[in-house]
Amino acid sequence: MRRGAAESGREPDRLGDQRPASRAGGARVASQRRAGSAVTARLGVDIGGTSTRAVVVDESGVIGEAEATSGRGVVAALDVVLATAQAALESAGRPTTSSIGAGVPGVVDARAGIVRHAVNLEIDEWHLREQLEDRLGLPAAVDNDVNAAALGARRALQIEESLAYLNLGTGVAAGIVGVSGVLRGARGGAGEVGHLSVDPRGPRCGCGRRGCIEAYAGGRFVDGRALFRMPAASPERQRFGWAVASAVISLLLMVDVEHVVVGGGMARSRAALLETISNGVVALEADSTFIAGLDAHRRLQVIDPGIDVAAIGAALLSRESAR
Amino acid sequence: MRRGAAESGREPDRLGDQRPASRAGGARVASQRRAGSAVTARLGVDIGGTSTRAVVVDESGVIGEAEATSGRGVVAALDVVLATAQAALESAGRPTTSSIGAGVPGVVDARAGIVRHAVNLEIDEWHLREQLEDRLGLPAAVDNDVNAAALGARRALQIEESLAYLNLGTGVAAGIVGVSGVLRGARGGAGEVGHLSVDPRGPRCGCGRRGCIEAYAGGRFVDGRALFRMPAASPERQRFGWAVASAVISLLLMVDVEHVVVGGGMARSRAALLETISNGVVALEADSTFIAGLDAHRRLQVIDPGIDVAAIGAALLSRESAR
Incomplete structure (x- = not known):
């Protein structure tokens, strides 16, 4: 009965108030890149029933982000995840990236990396971790979006x-x-x-x-x-x-x-x-x-509704869930 | 609002059905010792509002036990704990003992080893871990009796x-x-x-x-x-x-x-x-x-009401709570 933290919790337009918006790779991109950043970064993707948001984070915080309308079904949903991730990386200036994490509404077997019954995405079973690792060549982790948001809130609030x-x-x-x-x-x-x-x-x-x-x-x-x-x-x-x-x-x-x-x-x-x-x-x-x-x-x-807790937390998943 | 697993959950007389009872050091003793046991053992004490029970456990299970009426106030309660522990060790044939753990009804700060508001024992604050270590020369650990019982149930049921x-x-x-x-x-x-x-x-x-x-x-x-x-x-x-x-x-x-x-x-x-x-x-x-x-x-x-979950779990506390 887990449902999206993401699709119901965000006003995407508000982000435009403070951050420049552009288009890249089919996804709306907002960049906060600082020039010359060479730190290893992490990708986090929040796959909501309405929109898919990706962020790139490093120790300083969010250094790139992108958003697009979520795809329905495994193939379309994955395409949007990959495009949004690429757009977020682009907006961050293509930093070296060490991992990707994804938060998904629905029943997620975090240990196996499999999403089940993501009703809003019209997905019954999705071997998301495997697909992300195959397509991106990065260590990947997946979890329920509410668990991801908890990690993101903890980081954002420095708890x-x-x-x-x-x-x-x-x-x-x-x-x-x-x-x-x-x-x-x-x-x-x-x-x-x-x-x-x-x-x-x-x-x-x-x-x-x-x-x-x-x-x-x-x-x-x-x-x-x-x-x-x-x-x-x-x-x-x-x-x-x-x-x-x-x-x-x-x-x-x-x-x-x-x-x-x-x-x-x-x-x-x-x-x-x-x-x-x-x-x-x-x-x-x-x-x-x-x-x-x-x-x-x-x-x-x-929490401040402007903070992308689910996507930020998704970026932290790889490390946290390895424990 | 934690209250005793112990004082309400046991019929001491029933133990006598299966196990020989005797008296030693002021405490009723029941022994299940097997001859020649040289394995390192652990002491567990369940300090209930009515009675104090001690067990000695090793890998094979309970190898000694004793019981007495609980003391009121810090001094009397500790005296009963020590006498009951000694009687249980006696009944087990004085094995080498590596630790002692105690479960207490009330608010227990397990990290600090301090019992607070043990109303049934008429105790406001009890630096029990320190006192056990001083008096017995063994590493000690204390916790709420319900937490101890959870550890004991897990061991007894091999979960x-x-x-x-x-x-x-x-x-x-x-x-x-x-x-x-x-x-x-x-x-x-x-x-x-x-x-x-x-x-x-x-x-x-x-x-x-x-x-x-x-x-x-x-x-x-x-x-x-x-x-x-x-x-x-x-x-x-x-x-x-x-x-x-x-x-x-x-x-x-x-x-x-x-x-x-x-x-x-x-x-x-x-x-x-x-x-x-x-x-x-x-x-x-x-x-x-x-x-x-x-x-x-x-x-x-x-669970079978004849299993001494709180005392058995107390004996496991030292190891478990070190984590």
Whole structure:
């Protein structure tokens, strides 16, 4: 039930505000290259249901990027990945590149490098790692896009402790990164906080269960734009805030990550989202000194929606997932 | 809110059924020593609110054990630990011993080796690791008793994959062991599944929150003996089963451990408990193919209540927690 951090969490046009946009290799390219960079770089690709974004990162940060409309089916999707990767490399001035990583919405077997059931891409099974290595001649790694985003958020926010990246997109799921890397779980399913049920009489979720957090807070059930135009005290925002706060508290209770970073489509209204979740946390804390003792306010933040967490994290995958 | 796996999960008298009991050093001793054993052994002590149990383990399993009533306060509690450890060593024929580990109910800072808020022992702060090392001259390690029990269950059941040990005692909490060791969390609080709320209109928990799983399934709210005398289809058992099944499903969703092993006081009625939880899982699966796909029945088991998981796991702590 993992769904894209990417397709729902980004306003591509906003990037144009600050960065020059051009076209190359069929992909929209925005370059931040600094002249004379000779450091080894990494490629990261975020393959969303709508768009495919590639970044080139080195120790200084993002040094090149490109974006194109995602292809449908294995052949077209791979073509777009390769073209976007090449365009991003071009925009970075063709640095020496040591690896490529890809984040994909869907069920990803990170150990085997295989994507399964990427519904939005109309893909049933995709041996993506093998194909990337064959076509690019680079060590490759693949993971769920939410796990990738968790790594990207950790890097972008310069967090050294453990964190959960709580993605509020079409669906609701978390990527969990401990001090020893991504917590993927025995079957690649860790972080499915969106399908914790918080009310047996609650609304029916897409998964069939009643009262899933996703059924209160997922983009297929709640229109974020409409929601954040309502007053903070409206019942709709309170209900949404209660559900997301329940997800935050559940992550602290169950995996005790030091930080919970919220992102995804709902994070476009960053300040309003933080206010709404914080109000939800306050309500949960009011009942319980134990919950209040979790210190959730200080451990919670909403990430700047302009940061390409999934693509940046994908670029870090090769190293992280080797552990 | 971690509470004892130990004090609620054991019937000391039952041990006498199979093992000879004697007295030594003020502690009741049961010996399973095999003659001529020269292998290096480890000491494990489970310091419960009611009794303190020590075991000596080597590669073959438990080779000595002893039990005594726990002391109150730091001085008396330590005296009992030392006497029980000596008695267990005696019963094992004084093998060469390489380490001691202790599991304690309460908030344990495993990295610092300090026990805090062990309410049942009337202890506020206990520098237990340091005291054990000073008094015994052995490398020592301490952890929460539920984490220790998770390690012990993994060893006793010869599980190599990840597991969660779901303790149904006075309170409800889980110890989570991944392939790289115990998941303690950033603040030592991981595994607090008992305080996930599954119903905002549910019964009030000891923590103040409504609808906590512990408020349906914890020993301070439910009398296990009375419960398992009722028919399996009784509303009381169904409600209990639903709550515990919710804990099992939450562990699979959030940390995706391969196995969930249930133990603690409620596991005394082992077959009835498994039936009740399984019925709860069936009810949750009926609504959702996603939940059904978690394959919970095959991943779930109730441990034999005769196995000293917390003490055995405590003996493994030194090695595990060094990671």
